[in-house]
Amino acid sequence: MRRMTARPANAHQARLLRLLRDGGAHSRAQLGEEVDLSRSKLAVEVDRLLETGLVVADGLAASRGGRRSHNIRLAPHLRFLGVDIGATSVDVAVTNAELEVLGHITQPMDVREGPVAVFEQVLDMAEKLKASGLAEGFDGAGIGVPGPVRFPEGVPVAPPIMPGWDGFPVREALSQELGCPVMVDNDVNLMAMGEQHAGVARTARDFLCVKIGTGIGCGIVVGSTVYRGTTGSAGDIGHIQVEPDGLPCACGNQGCLEAHFSGSALARDAEQVAREGRSAELAARLAAAGRLSAADVAAAASGGDTAALELIRRGGRHTGQVIAGLVSFFNPGLVVIGGGVTGLGHNLLAAIRTQVYRQSLPLATGNLPIVLGELGPAAGVIGGARLISDHLFSPA
Amino acid sequence: MRRMTARPANAHQARLLRLLRDGGAHSRAQLGEEVDLSRSKLAVEVDRLLETGLVVADGLAASRGGRRSHNIRLAPHLRFLGVDIGATSVDVAVTNAELEVLGHITQPMDVREGPVAVFEQVLDMAEKLKASGLAEGFDGAGIGVPGPVRFPEGVPVAPPIMPGWDGFPVREALSQELGCPVMVDNDVNLMAMGEQHAGVARTARDFLCVKIGTGIGCGIVVGSTVYRGTTGSAGDIGHIQVEPDGLPCACGNQGCLEAHFSGSALARDAEQVAREGRSAELAARLAAAGRLSAADVAAAASGGDTAALELIRRGGRHTGQVIAGLVSFFNPGLVVIGGGVTGLGHNLLAAIRTQVYRQSLPLATGNLPIVLGELGPAAGVIGGARLISDHLFSPA
Incomplete structure (x- = not known):
């Protein structure tokens, strides 16, 4: 199946995609209540999103009087990879576009072995998730590392407990290996985003x-x-x-x-x-x-x-x-x-x-x-999926 | 002279007013470079601002080829009052809409005398500034107090060094006395805003x-x-x-x-x-x-x-x-x-x-x-003027 190639064309489309990510399927009427758009303008933006394949019409929405319409939801084949690299273990999970965890693997790992060895293991774990039939490929990946990150470039900076990682182009390297967009952040920020999306925050x-x-x-x-x-x-x-x-x-x-x-x-x-x-x-x-x-x-x-x-x-x-x-x-x-x-x-x-x-x-x-926190080790991987979805669900 | 009654009607007008506040007079061409508006849409918004009296056309802009146009600037009669209440002294200043200090008075004061006595003194100082010919009235006032403030309501909350001030409706009371909109904040936030507007930050x-x-x-x-x-x-x-x-x-x-x-x-x-x-x-x-x-x-x-x-x-x-x-x-x-x-x-x-x-x-x-800091005691009063101007230069 083809992977996500389109990005929202404007801020309205980005907002609609995030609403569908955070709240699941919506009828057009429900979307209209949440965004500040005229009915005709909303219809145009939804139709454009349907054309890109990022969203699909799916099932009939509950009747609110008048003609029943289809629910709009994010394309069910979209897949995000969340990777949470700790000091002594690594979590890798695959989510759908609503950031629901479809599969999650944890393995022991020593971050001091350096980025090459660690990413070999991460890629191997990602392949396992694919082999289990949960994903045919990934539309984007969010990675957390246990140290400070120069965020725009996705590069660890002088990370005290990660010898060998200083300046390693994590974002660029993993993006090439995975063949999809990648964002990199500190593991603690990922945990915060995870708890914000699906946990106690x-x-x-x-x-x-x-x-x-x-x-x-x-x-x-x-x-x-x-x-x-x-x-x-x-x-x-x-x-x-x-x-x-x-x-x-x-x-x-x-x-x-x-x-x-x-x-x-x-x-x-x-x-x-x-x-x-x-x-x-x-x-x-x-x-x-x-x-x-x-x-x-x-x-x-x-x-x-x-x-x-x-x-x-x-x-x-x-x-x-x-x-x-x-x-x-x-x-x-x-x-x-x-x-x-x-x-x-x-x-x-x-x-x-x-x-x-x-x-x-x-x-x-x-x-x-x-x-x-409510999510335990799932917080980091959900946060990773959230990180990359925030990026992909922004105007190109 | 009539005081400011209009507020910007939309976010574009608000942005234009803040540009003129922070950067002084601009030609229409310069404004066009700083806001993301078509030439015709910009002309409409500037004309509407001219109609409200918030801005004026003033002097010919430098020629950039073609017909020379007038500079646009904030109305020169606009006046803001900045008040910085400390523990042992009070600063009161009047500024123009570009937040330039036109007059500034400092007096010793004991905040423990309570809000009624302190505001009597503040109003007296404001009258002095008017009497000196610097202002006929005030279009808005920003007040700093040395303690925490419930910001939306402009009310001090449990301020440790301000007995008698807890819950006093500073914003409402001063707004009635001065006959203009008032915003209240912690004195330290005012200092930060002052140094940000005109100082080292x-x-x-x-x-x-x-x-x-x-x-x-x-x-x-x-x-x-x-x-x-x-x-x-x-x-x-x-x-x-x-x-x-x-x-x-x-x-x-x-x-x-x-x-x-x-x-x-x-x-x-x-x-x-x-x-x-x-x-x-x-x-x-x-x-x-x-x-x-x-x-x-x-x-x-x-x-x-x-x-x-x-x-x-x-x-x-x-x-x-x-x-x-x-x-x-x-x-x-x-x-x-x-x-x-x-x-x-x-x-x-x-x-x-x-x-x-x-x-x-x-x-x-x-x-x-x-x-x-670069501004000394002027930081707080400039910050007060900035606070109220941020409020007034927002869509109504």
């Missing part, structure tokens, strides 16, 4: 999405649009200082949030607790596996292990300290917590909330929900 | 404007527009923690930035230094005046007083610590430092810069200027 205009995985980052959404900053490094909160004379950090400073709490800091601290004999549960897990991860701490804590619980609470306090400052500064309508360590669940959330509600001013926290 | 899209006066606040500009947050408290950085077990703050927490550095904290610390005999200069000033202010510290420092210099450096370090976190989070293109304590000048700036460049990641600070 659906109705939020201005919100923060804090991802705690191997590192810690923050997606910033202003007026329903991701804010990326002047050089694409906005949201890089892992190196905000939480302890004036704290632990040394890989960045060269002392007391950074990431040095005190993140997936890797938590594993390090848990191993120390185990070695010092302060937790029989963690010691047993360390003896069995040779190393510990955030998941071990989560499991120990859910079994009531006090040392594990204290590690989580201390991490939550440090994270909450940084979020408290961001809440005072940014006055968001919602804070979403996501990423690998959300397995730590409500113990972590409670510690973060306590710190924020104690430390930020009441005016900023009065109606501020602080919640876990 | 003229070309910045995403920037922060940190005002250090009696308290400390931050104006946030995203995509050339002030970002106010979900409840209007964005930029409230004075209560971000800088010392985990630091000084008690009026807000009930410990170690807030404002508890350690601000105009009032500096005065307090300077008096302590004087009393402890650590600075002959500050002791002499305290004996003479009975109290000290930031200006005394500035004067002592410029005379080489080491205790005064150390107070400034310590304040700069604390401020820089908070700004470093904001820079990592927000990745701005520019940071402007303004407010009363900019009399501390380059000693303060140097301490702030050192801390930010040391503590934020290189990607965020690589091309980041940190500079003093």
